[in-house]
Amino acid sequence: MxxxxxxxxxxxxxxxxxxxxxxxxxxxxxxxxxxxxxxxxxxxxxxxxxxxxxxxxxxxxxxxxxxxxxxxxxxxIQTRLEAMWGYETVLEDHGYTAATRVLAVQTIPADEKMAADLELAPGAEVLRVKKLFLADDEPVILAYNHIPAALLPAPPGPGAFMQPIYRFMWEHCRQHLTHYLSEIVPAVASVEVAEALHLRVERPLISFHETGFNDDAQPILKAYSYFRDDLLRFRLIRREVV
Incomplete structure (x- = not known):
């Protein structure tokens, strides 16, 4: 690209x-x-x-x-919450050396909520990509991206999933990821999340639940991300409404 x-x-x-x-x-x-x-x-x-x-x-x-x-x-403010960014860029903007690991890639059936968010039939196949982002070799973000399998005309090569998700969506799905509908959700670390982020189980976390859309406002991606707040903080400026 x-x-x-x-x-x-x-x-x-x-x-x-x-x-x-x-x-x-x-x-x-x-x-x-x-x-x-x-x-x-x-x-x-x-x-x-x-x-x-x-x-x-x-x-x-x-x-x-x-x-x-x-x-x-x-x-x-190093990272603007209303902007779209790759997590590698976020970590670099905070002064870290960023690295990415792809932990798992698998095809799974969409549950009822995911199917509704992606406008799919319940049980339709989605590709689930589990990625870990490191800051100075410390795990700091765990992300799960879910892509409708129907958008992938051919199986991606092994290195494809190292790309930022917006680039992957364009190069392998021919979909332009233009915007997200994002929710900031309090969470606690599950066993899987705690193991990946080197945390204790049930430690409080901040998570993003996001639906990504293309140029035609069609949902093309469902993402869940979990953050270690001891290594990464987000700030914003709130203004008076006039």
């Missing part, structure tokens, strides 16, 4: 964010759009779009009549 070249807006956003991280803007004030545009050799529209993305990410904020400033609280 070819890697898409970052757009000018993406490049401008990355440049401005790096300047922020390097504390290059005096008093935390973002330079004017025209100054940034001239510095980078791009249009003001490109800079405006880049700043809009950074504002959406809570990295900067605008103050009426005063200008645009760095939001220090926003810089503490």
């Amino acid at each position: 070819l890697k898409r070249k970052p757009s000018l807006t993406d490049q401008a956003r990355a440049y401005i964010k790096q300047c922020i991280l390097n504390d290059e803007f005096e008093d935390g004030r973002i330079p004017a759009e025209m100054e940034l545009a001239e510095r980078l050799g791009v249009s003001r529209t490109t800079i405006r779009d880049a700043l809009a993305r950074l504002e959406q990410e809570s990295v900067i904020y605008r103050k009426q009549g005063a200008g645009t400033f760095v939001n220090k609280a926003g810089l503490q």
